[in-house]
Amino acid sequence: MIYKRSELGDNIGFTTIIDEKFKTCSLAVFFLTELSDDTAAVNTLATSILSTSSSRYRSYAALTEKLSELYGAGLGSAARKKGNAQILSLKASWLDSRYAIDGEDIGGEMRELFKDCLFSPNAENGAFDEDSFAIAKKDLLDRIDSELNQKRGYALSQAAKIAYRGEPAECTGYGSKEAALSATPEDAFRAYCELMKTAQIEIYYVTPREDDSFAEMFRSSFGSTERCPKAVKVRDHSPLKPEVETFSEEFDVSQCKAVMAFKTDSDDIYALKMLSLIYGELPFSKLFLNVREKMSLCYYCTSHSVSAKGSFFVDCGVERSNIEKAKAEIMAQLEEIKQGNITDMEMEGSLMALDNAVLQVGDTPSSYIGWYFDCFCDGETITPEEHFRRFTEVTRERIVEAAKSLKPDSIYLMLNKEVKG
Amino acid sequence: MKKEILTSSRTGDSCIHVKHSSGLDIYICEMNGFSSIEALIGTKYGSVNNIFKNAADSDYTTVPEGIAHFLEHKLFENEDCGVFELYAKTGASCNAFTSFDKTCYLFSCSKNYEENLKILLEFVQKPYFTKENVDKEMGIIGQEIKMTNDNPEWRVFFNMLRGMYHAHPIKIDIAGTVESIAQIDADLLYKCYDSFYNLNNMVLSIAGNISADKVLEICDKYLKPSADKGLETVFPEEPAGIVTSEVAEKLPVGSSIFHFGYKCTPSEGAQRLKDVAAASTAAALLTDPALPMCERLLKEETINSTFDGEVFYGSDYFTVFFAGESDRPHEVKKALIAEIDRLITEGIREKDFQRIKKTAYGVMIRGLNNVEAVANLMLSAHMDGTGPYDAIEVLSDLTCADVIDYMRRELRPDRSVLSVIEKEA
Incomplete structure (x- = not known):
């Protein structure tokens, strides 16, 4: 295994891990930002939309069609918390091109697709596309509603809310129902711009062979992105309540x-x-x-x-x-x-x-x-x-x-x- | 001992299959570059196998629901100490599970696999059931049953199966009920153990950072030869039709969920592999967000991205079902029935069919990238009466006509069941 990390820009880390035993490639972009009830839901919506459409594939249907042509390549987003930080991610994985039956350059196509999703989102005039936003919003609201479906997970989530009351960590990693309900396509797009500007960004690329093309793509694309990263304090001891x-x-x-x-x-x-x-x-x-x-x-x-x-x-x-x-x-x-x-x-x-x-x-x-x-x-x-x-x-x-x-x-x-x- | 090397001509992957002199089938996959080892030993004994006889028995034995799962719990204790204690000394992570048609014991480790394999082979061949340790387990399993009762995903699935099956024990919860497990005692457990935990009815699957020679050396040393007892399991006669087309239940859930499934004709071996490929492709087409039906339902907010299709099959049962969260499950049902009808009438676009096939191929290759997945694949394929790489070959031969034919034959509205878990008022 070969491990390499470099800085592509201000608080943008890029790690390549080369391990020839794998038949697949994986890419993950993490955004680390402060956890807050005001921004958690819109941040979640913003990264969710990035994984459902782009300026080239303007609907979830079009993007899904392209991914399935690339042997079921995966593209998804996630939101969670760690300490007082919200961690948002955009991830992709695909078969190494040597397994392409028709000789497609799966890696090359995924590089362009990912670049388009992250740097050229499906947005116009300061707002995400309404249809894409609506799908992401329904998904988030349903996810929040379905917390109760998994009783053990719900109990642990409630326990954390009580234990961390008054602290940022009181909030779930994906935000509250009220914040999700009131969010608009404009709010989500502003959140996307803010994440690109202020979040700490860490990128990981796991590949079976040497390949600098992804690092180059990110270096070049982030080169034209305004950056003003904010420090995030992940660790913060929660105070003990005066009484149990x-x-x-x-x-x-x-x-x-x-x-x-x-x-x-x-x-x-x-x-x-x-x-x-x-x-x-x-x-x-x-x-x-x-x-x-x-x-x-x-x-x-x-x-x-x-x-x-x-x-x-x-x-x-x-x-x-x-x-x-x-x-x-x-x-x-x-x-x-x-x-x-x-x-x-x-x-x-x-x-x-x-x-x-x-x-x-x-x-x-x-x-x-x-x-x-x-x-x-x-x-x-x-x-x-x-x-x-x-x-x-x-x-x-x-x-x-x-x-x-x-x-x-x-x-x-x-x-x-x-x-x- | 008969040894053969199984190879996938499409990926170049290979594994070893051995029919061991003890009666056990053994699958070994050496995976260079990986650190971990995954091993499972499984018996073709699950929650549906409640009526059985050996060749020497004069009549069939019927046992209480949930006994295969109960036995799985109890095999983790031997006379001297618990199995977990033995694995604590090696650092392996061990576990077990019971499904509808199999029970498996497994460990995962990155060191000491020889010792871990020895523990695995020894404890599954050394049952120790007493009144005391059986009674002690009642409370623990009782809590497990209550926990799964509170799981709406589990409930919506079983409600669908109860709507489909009149007599087949597939409709019964794997762990049984608090009442049914109360009938279990040490003698019944020994009866089941002696019948189903015969090495001729079992398979060992091990993958990862291992040496096949070393694995076989350990098997030679620790496997006790088993005589084939001519085990026979039977199922009650099951009509082709369903029990009821709709089942609804109210539970404390945050979002309503549904399962909409078709009761299909069961099959075995190579035919089942073909049926699974055709049914899976149909399910993938019907849940593909790139196609108009799914795109419309998403846009209308009738479904969300949890909407998915699945093929579920085993001994004498086969279903294709669609699951998700929705406040309007009847609209989903109506849309699915109409879309199946349209595809049968108008056909499937070749472009869409090839995309779905490529996706399925990609999923299969990914599975070969993972030690745990490879060990599970070898075991499951054997239990299904096929080889680990057969599914890739069957998929490549699958045609549009096969899928349409399958939908016409099996996805019949009169054999469909909608199960819904609704929010309490």
Whole structure:
């Protein structure tokens, strides 16, 4: 594998990863900007429209037709959050041209198509094309409405809203319904222009062979784009609430959900991750072995650390009558770690799991892109091997300290409707 | 032991198939340059296989719904410790799943694959069921059932199947119900295990950074020879027609969702591969945003970009269905029926047909780019009675006439079911 990164312009990074084992090429452009309820929805709409039409392919139908002619090449957009930042992306992937049955230059065609989508959008007189905008708007509104369809995801999203109330991270990565409803094609186009001007931009190109043509295309195209990038603070510890807040909602569901949010002032991200592995991420973690296997209370009971926000979550699906029992056991297992009750098997097994996971970075184009973009957001580009080495230095004492740093902040409960006699 | 090399003439990819002396079919794909290894061992035993007999049995055994899935959970415990504990020592990520017609156990790793494979082969050949460990699992699976009950995508899909199938157990939830699993005990689990977990009924698939010789050496050492017991599974007789054309349910959802499906004639082996290619191409054409019907529905905001088509098939069942979010699912149904009628009457434009074929070809090549996908492909193809690269060949031979013929024969309005999950008031 060959890794190369260069600066194409003011806060525009371009990374090429050459790995000859792949049969496909992948391209991703990330925009990193401040997360705000005022702009999240219009930013999402702007990047969404870029993936559905362009000045050359002026409708979703025309663009889809072209992509399918190129052996089902993929083009899509995404919006998510990390800490206090909104991350928007435009991504494409396609078959390497050596697999083209009719000898087409798939890569060359995709380069021109992507260039057109990003730099010559389907817009006139300061507004996106109305039809393209309408499709993107409906998609976003339906996505927001359908949050409730996935109960676990909805519960975690609600828990984050409560834990981060009053902070930028309170907002979802794609914006609110109210903001999406009031957005116009003009607003979305202004958001596009603002992203091109002020966002930090990172581009990744994974290819099986040396190919500078994409870097040249971006260098040349961004050369005529006005840039005035704004710094984005991704990491920002969320303050602990003065008192633990419990928020509950009732729905006509079979299974209740409980999400417990903790806050930490620790910056020891490696110890916090090891804590989470030992506590609740693996099938031999304490929550799995006790809350699920020993007490049969849950099918899932897991933890995860959100280092960018200094927060930590435990979530489970449980009977209403067993919520308090589950919460008590979740706290009891955390107490076990605070007391230093961590076995050799838990330490070694967690490290082995990490070792296996980091070694798999590079087996798919998306894992390369995900790895190096996460490094960029964290402010330090390291190899997966170095990342693992840092975990090997985490001692039991550091894990105990990380556990002691967790303070209960808030609890979200999705309850089923009680039958009233 | 019989060994053969299977090669795709179109891509140059190849893998090894071995009929092992133990009775197990083994597929191995060495993938140079990749770090990870994916291995699955699967049995042709899923939620639909509830009536069966071995050659030595005088009569068929009928078992409770959800038992294949229950067995999958319990095989993760052996007499000395849990399987997860064994994998904790190697760092592998292990898992299992039960579908309608198979149960698979798998691991993914980038180190110690020899030890991981040994654990996999040993634990699937060493069941340990007791009253205590069976009782303990009831609560866990009960929660899993409740979790899936709250999943509207799952509900809309099963409601569609219940609208289609009168008797076939495909309409029953894979995990069963809280009531049905309460009838399961250790003896029943052993009965099912002894029948379906015979190596003659199973397949091992492993891909990635491996040595085929090493894999076979481990198999030679740890596979216990199995005598073929002449396992026979049967399904209740299923009429060709549907039960009801519409099923609607109100649930706490943020957006209404639908499945609109056609009950089609089931097929096997090579014929099924042809049917899948024709049905998939029809589904892709009918959900193609580049074509007027889909473009119109998007513009009218009747559908959004989640609209998609799928082919779902297995032992004695076959459906083609369309799914998405919509407040006007009846309009989607009407549009689909009209469009199928139009395509049958007017034909498919060659240009569109070739685009859809190219897309399907691209998807298949992409699958060969991924260790996990290759391991799954080899296993699924074997279970379907085909080779891993056969689908690419069948696709290249597919014609417009095949697709039109399939639509005329199988996408019949009188065999269609609309299932809708509506928002609660």
